[in-house]
């Protein structure tokens with residue numbers, strides 16, 4: 223049977239390298255469509271967890287993993303030799319920035335080297351990790367071609383960006399259109415056929431570079447617009463205009479405007495990192511992506527502004543940051559998830575500590591965190607713990623928090639999300 227037929231009949235075996243925030247939900251969706259999926263990860267704790275039917279990603283219910291495992295459709299391993307049995311191999315490994323703020327594609331290279339060891343005729347490889355345009359064609363393809371097989375005939379290769387939005391209850395893998403770009407037309411067709419087995423709409427594009435650039439455009443669009451509204455927030459603060467009121471009023475325009483909201487700064491594994499993959503690549507073309515650099519500069523400055531705002535608020539209560547008890551609400555980078563990677567709360571806490579504050583935090587999704595060698599554990603949120611604080615700072619507005627109690631019990635609140643807008647009192651200030 224050809225790969226095209228094995229996809230339609232769901233006999234194709236699917237291997238997913240990297241069982242993190244992207245790989246695990248993908249595995250569950252692919253198994254849900256009836257394919258046999260093998261997750262491959264170097265992290266043995268994740269491998270054991272999957273094989274025991276336990277999810278470690280908040281968006282994925284353990285019952286989904288458990289039933290896929292029990293149905294014989296999902297298993298995990300740390301052994302790459304299983305790759306030889308796979309028909310389709312998806313790469314979902316991390317793409318961080320190096321210390322010098324340059325793309326670190328070593329995880330993609332490591333995964334590709336493993337695939338190359340076992341590559342056989344008829345296999346398809348799809349990269350899902352976010353990266354700069356050219357990675358699939360310039361980095362992965364040459365490694366796989368060392369096998370002597372020809373792309374588009376002997377094996378197939380493409381790029382399809384993951385668009386998962388953690389915590390989003392309305393959009394998941396099945397109803398978020400999937401952009402697909404293959405190295406050749408045959409690669410695009412096969413990859414599109416595969417994704418259309420479990421995604422409602424597939425959007426084929428003419429090349430892997432176009433698909434890679436599409437993902438970056440989406441994230442840069444968010445990064446730049448967040449920077450823009452944050453800049454206007456700084457100006458509105460000086461001009462004594464309420465930025466939240468302005469964004470809400472502008473949102474009444476039914477066309478040509480899309481609201482972005484100010485906040486404590488950028489966070490997460492994507493928006494603060496991905497744009498710099500493009501600015502790095504652009505330099506090879508003697509091109510400077512100035513919007514990206516400018517947006518990065520603006521967004522990076524916002525946690526410093528929040529700390530200034532906390533200092534001003536304490537000052538109006540005749541207190542200094544030094545020696546004050548500051549309670550941070552919400553450590554994760556966005557509401558209702560537990561992901562603290564690149565979270566602005568971490569920066570705010572470390573800046574406050576450096577200025578001599580006693581900082582604690584509450585986050586129903588993040589029990590413990592280490593910031594610059596100090597371990598913090600989430601404190602219980604009670605009228606006593608709130609009133610014992612000189613200042614409560616709403617950094618991330620998780621749904622499951624009693625904001626009315628905070629308004630009633632806190633001596634001072636600095637709100638970076640406008641979550642306290644319905645509660646009155648001079649003790650509540652917002653950015």
Ligand SMILES: NC(=O)c1ccc[n+]([C@@H]2O[C@H](COP(=O)([O-])OP(=O)(O)OC[C@H]3O[C@@H](n4cnc5c(N)ncnc54)[C@H](O)[C@@H]3O)[C@@H](O)[C@H]2O)c1
Nearest residue numbers: 240241242243244263264265314315316317332351352384
């Ligand atoms: N998290 C998101 O919301 C999101 C959304 C869209 C795109 N992305 C992109 O998807 C990619 C993966 O992100 P993530 O959030 O899932 O990362 P993650 O850190 O949650 O998961 C990556 C997994 O890969 C494993 N891994 C690392 N090297 C490996 C190797 N050589 N072989 C096998 N496994 C290996 C790690 O142990 C980890 O379990 C990144 O490029 C990211 O930018 C992430």
